[in-house]
Amino acid sequence: MIETSLTPPKPRSGKRIIALALVLAAVAGLSFYTYGRKAAPAAPVRMAYLQNDLHHLPLWVAMDKGFYADEGVDVKIVGVFRSGPEIMTAFGAGALDAAFVGEAPVTLAVARGAARVQVLAQANTEGSALVVSSAWVQGEDKERTVAIPGNGSVQDLLLRKALALSDLAAEKVKTIVLAPPDMLTALQAGQIDGFVAWEPYPSRAQTMGIGRALHTSADIWQGHPCCVLAASDDFVRAHPKEAQGMIRAQERAIRFIAERTDEAVAIAVKHTGMDETVVRNAMGHVTYTSAPSIAGEEEYVRFLGSIGYIKGEDPVALTKRILGSSQDGKAK
Amino acid sequence: MMSASLSIHALRKVFAGLNGQAPATILDGLDLNVPAGSFVSLVGLNGSGKTTLLRLIAGLDAPTTGEIRINGELAGSGPRPVGMVSQELALLPWRTTLGNVELGLELQGMARHERWERAMDMLRLFGLEGCASQYPRELSGGMRQKAAIARALVAGPELLLMDEPFSALDCQIRSRLQRFLVELWTRRRDTVLFVTHDIEEAVILSDTVVVISQAPTRVLEVISVDMPRPRERTAVRTNELRRRVLSVLKSMGEVRR
Amino acid sequence: MNRLRALCSIAAAVCLWQLVCVLGAGPKAALISPLEVGAALAELCVNGMPPGNLLPLHALYSLGRVLTGVLLAVLLGGPLGLALGASPSARRALSPLVDFLRPVPPLAWIPLAIVWFGIGFGSAVFLIFLGAFFPIVLGTCSGVRGVDPLLVDAVRTLGGGRRDIWLKVLLPGAMPSVLTGIKVGLGIGWMTLVAAEFTGVRQGYGLGYMIMSARDLQRLDLVVAGMVGIGLVGLALECALGCLYKHLLRWQ
Numbered sequence: 001m002i003e004t005s006l007t008p009p010k011p012r013s014g015k016r017i018i019a020l021a022l023v024l025a026a027v028a029g030l031s032f033y034t035y036g037r038k039a040a041p042a043a044p045v046r047m048a049y050l051q052n053d054l055h056h057l058p059l060w061v062a063m064d065k066g067f068y069a070d071e072g073v074d075v076k077i078v079g080v081f082r083s084g085p086e087i088m089t090a091f092g093a094g095a096l097d098a099a100f101v102g103e104a105p106v107t108l109a110v111a112r113g114a115a116r117v118q119v120l121a122q123a124n125t126e127g128s129a130l131v132v133s134s135a136w137v138q139g140e141d142k143e144r145t146v147a148i149p150g151n152g153s154v155q156d157l158l159l160r161k162a163l164a165l166s167d168l169a170a171e172k173v174k175t176i177v178l179a180p181p182d183m184l185t186a187l188q189a190g191q192i193d194g195f196v197a198w199e200p201y202p203s204r205a206q207t208m209g210i211g212r213a214l215h216t217s218a219d220i221w222q223g224h225p226c227c228v229l230a231a232s233d234d235f236v237r238a239h240p241k242e243a244q245g246m247i248r249a250q251e252r253a254i255r256f257i258a259e260r261t262d263e264a265v266a267i268a269v270k271h272t273g274m275d276e277t278v279v280r281n282a283m284g285h286v287t288y289t290s291a292p293s294i295a296g297e298e299e300y301v302r303f304l305g306s307i308g309y310i311k312g313e314d315p316v317a318l319t320k321r322i323l324g325s326s327q328d329g330k331a332k
Numbered sequence: 333m334m335s336a337s338l339s340i341h342a343l344r345k346v347f348a349g350l351n352g353q354a355p356a357t358i359l360d361g362l363d364l365n366v367p368a369g370s371f372v373s374l375v376g377l378n379g380s381g382k383t384t385l386l387r388l389i390a391g392l393d394a395p396t397t398g399e400i401r402i403n404g405e406l407a408g409s410g411p412r413p414v415g416m417v418s419q420e421l422a423l424l425p426w427r428t429t430l431g432n433v434e435l436g437l438e439l440q441g442m443a444r445h446e447r448w449e450r451a452m453d454m455l456r457l458f459g460l461e462g463c464a465s466q467y468p469r470e471l472s473g474g475m476r477q478k479a480a481i482a483r484a485l486v487a488g489p490e491l492l493l494m495d496e497p498f499s500a501l502d503c504q505i506r507s508r509l510q511r512f513l514v515e516l517w518t519r520r521r522d523t524v525l526f527v528t529h530d531i532e533e534a535v536i537l538s539d540t541v542v543v544i545s546q547a548p549t550r551v552l553e554v555i556s557v558d559m560p561r562p563r564e565r566t567a568v569r570t571n572e573l574r575r576r577v578l579s580v581l582k583s584m585g586e587v588r589r
Numbered sequence: 590m591n592r593l594r595a596l597c598s599i600a601a602a603v604c605l606w607q608l609v610c611v612l613g614a615g616p617k618a619a620l621i622s623p624l625e626v627g628a629a630l631a632e633l634c635v636n637g638m639p640p641g642n643l644l645p646l647h648a649l650y651s652l653g654r655v656l657t658g659v660l661l662a663v664l665l666g667g668p669l670g671l672a673l674g675a676s677p678s679a680r681r682a683l684s685p686l687v688d689f690l691r692p693v694p695p696l697a698w699i700p701l702a703i704v705w706f707g708i709g710f711g712s713a714v715f716l717i718f719l720g721a722f723f724p725i726v727l728g729t730c731s732g733v734r735g736v737d738p739l740l741v742d743a744v745r746t747l748g749g750g751r752r753d754i755w756l757k758v759l760l761p762g763a764m765p766s767v768l769t770g771i772k773v774g775l776g777i778g779w780m781t782l783v784a785a786e787f788t789g790v791r792q793g794y795g796l797g798y799m800i801m802s803a804r805d806l807q808r809l810d811l812v813v814a815g816m817v818g819i820g821l822v823g824l825a826l827e828c829a830l831g832c833l834y835k836h837l838l839r840w841q
Contacts, residue, residue: 017598025605085805105807114807145791150805151639177798178789182703186789191707308640309806390746411745422743426761426840435757436747467840487747 044076045235045242048087048099051080052272054199054282055124055227056100058253060271061264067252071245082179085150091115091232098231098246104153106230107301110322111310116233118324119292120243121250123227127286128155128217129202130162132194133187133210138167147178147186147195152309154226155196157300162196162220187211198226199282200274207278216285225296236324247290254288292323335523336403336490338366338389343398345384358384360548362398369521373534375577376544382527385549386493389525390414402490414491415484419499422480423468429479430455430464436487454486457516474505478512485522492524499530510536514561535573536563543580553580621813629814638811639802642793648822650794651782654710658717659778663771666722670729670770674763680730691723696784708789716788720781721774728770732763765838772830779823796822
């Protein structure tokens with residue numbers, strides 16, 4: 001027997017859409033809820049750093065020489081990133097407890113409320129340079145293109161300060177944002193006239209014979225802060241002892257780099273895969289120190305405010321928030 | 333309007349076998365004579381090489397052996413200026429009815445204004461002037477076939493080849509188009525070679541009905557239709573002729589009961 | 590009626606999204622509410638990101654790159670597609686190469702692009718070209734192959750030569766498939782935009798560059814607003830193409 005319905009079925013697409021939307025919203029809400037809960041850090045400290053960034057040598061030294069283990073802290077590398085902002089996003093997602101990263105991304109993230117982190121200790125100051133191509137003749141009436149790693153980065157500020165120096169005041173300079181590895185290729189191909197980047201890129205440019213350092217960052221802004229050891233607020237609150245242990249390990253690593261430089265160079269070569277000459281040369285321009293620079297950071301915060309990248313907050317208060325526990329007793 | 337005579341002698345067409353199959357002989361020594369200005373039907377069942385034959389006459393394919401003569405002269409290789417109307421729609425869908433009908437004139441290099449005139453005349457003749465600027469998808473099946481015939485005729489071809497042009501249409505439209513074709517032909521007297529599997533259609537339309545076999549195809553019988561036009565489907569003579577054709581097909585084992 | 594329904598369901602989704610944000614069911618940084626996105630869009634139009642570079646100009650520069658890349662893909666891919674469609678031996682010879690290159694994502698070409706074309710416009714256009722090229726070639730090829738042979742025969746019997754067959758049958762017949770290929774190519778080219786602008790943006794303008802700057806400055810709200818902007822421009826492109834196609838293909 002074949003049954004036929006005499007009336008066509010009523011269209012229920014409207015109800016279906018609403019039901020589907022509710023289900024989707026419920027699923028999304030649930031996943032965000034579990035995701036955003038404060039994850040109690042598992043025993044190892046989840047650490048990250050930037051690929052091939054010589055400024056992060058203290059981390060590699062502390063790991064290889066067991067300084068963290070001596071303090072009873074189990075540090076595990078969970079990520080090697082290509083840029084500071086990526087690390088800040090990872091912090092914001094609760095995926096990191098600590099990281100070696102530029103102070104610039106940290107400042108921006110804390111100012112925006114994108115991540116709740118603080119600086120435990122400095123990693124280095126200085127260690128960048130303004131590199132120009134061999135064809136750069138000062139005083140020539142030409143528009144130049146100089147690459148920086150990112151808008152609002154320390155290198156951005158360094159370039160602006162450099163252009164205020166007497167020998168560059170007359171230059172017409174346009175900036176372009178490039179990742180540092182691409183800067184070398186671009187300089188070699190003559191597509192940019194110069195760049196500002198962190199070591200080892202300036203040293204590499206010189207070794208490759210494609211450019212020379214017109215000014216080191218020490219010339220431009222003596223003692224300017226660069227990279228830091230940062231940790232999430234939650235981690236510091238929950239594990240103050242381990243945080244202190246990491247600060248002490250940092251100080252040991254920095255002493256090690258100063259006193260046993262050859263071994264430090266070997267560790268750097270191992271972690272970056274770069275040529276020893278380049279590494280040695282680069283390290284010569286980096287000042288490794290664990291003492292944070294309050295004045296330097298304040299100036300940086302003011303700079304960011306002046307170009308409109310961060311708004312509102314009092315620079316002194318913001319600096320205090322960022323430098324957090326590192327300021328206790330060690331500030332310069 | 334030119335109308336040519338067509339004569340075919342010992343035409344053979346063998347297709348090479350694909351993938352190791354044996355070659356297929358589609359036409360096997362076919363002889364056919366179509367006098368100028370006459371309407372000749374080819375009747376055969378499916379599987380007789382009707383389409384192949386028409387393609388050879390049109391020059392779209394080349395015969396393996398045999399002769400095709402148009403107006404007594406051996407036809408050269410390559411496509412010839414014949415009008416062709418086939419079962420499936422061959423109107424260019426992206427051209428309007430007028431655009432399709434004037435296509436032949438366009439290909440001959442006729443000037444735009446003149447070919448517009450000629451094409452519109454043809455459309456008027458066919459009663460299609462109302463849909464001159466419509467696209468084929470907007471036309472009914474019957475109107476589309478009319479347009480196809482108009483397109484085939486507009487450039488004044490020597491022959492008109494029609495390959496089951498009405499078989500895809502429903503029977504009311506089919507009768508109307510058959511009547512239309514008869515009227516048109518009576519006025520113009522083109523040479524028409526009309527292929528069909530519908531015996532009645534052949535008897536209604538043509539001067540001569542040529543019955544052909546299935547592949548390898550040859551001519552079975554040539555039957556002359558000596559009735560004045562227009563012809564009645566129900567007339568006695570029509571039925572007689574129809575039965576005669578049927579019996580030819582049956583006697584050669586063409587029709588299985 | 591259908592459009593009204595679509596608008597209603599979009600509005601409902603947006604309201605639900607806002608509700609979820611208000612209830613705070615997640616870490617603050619992760620959920621940007623519709624209101625924040627709206628405010629961010631306004632900020633992008635008035636203040637810009639980086640400050641001083643406004644959204645409409647970013648969109649214009651990006652459009653320029655994408656349209657150039659897609660145009661190149663049409664100019665180079667169209668004839669290649671026609672040749673492949675018309676010639677079985679060409680297809681046999683070149684198909685393996687095409688099938689080999691097609692799955693490589695434009696992102697992977699970035700280092701080569703910079704070496705070959707330098708930073709800026711050239712390499713960005715090259716990456717977008719790569720994204721648009723293959724759909725256009727494939728669409729054109731299948732369009733030509735799909736033309737009913739009966740139509741070609743019809744033109745031959747009417748006295749048409751090779752040129753006539755190409756101009757009056759193959760090209761118009763292939764057009765629906767070609768246009769679809771272009772539409773897909775444009776869509777992929779637009780999606781490749783952000784990756785393409787990684788190669789460096791000289792003039793400081795581009796939607797991808799805008800988003801990356803916002804990311805560098807930890808302005809997730811601007812990032813999402815930028816994504817919305819990209820989506821809207823992409824939608825406008827689709828609509829514009831759709832209107833054009835409706836006219837070109839009115840015979841269908």
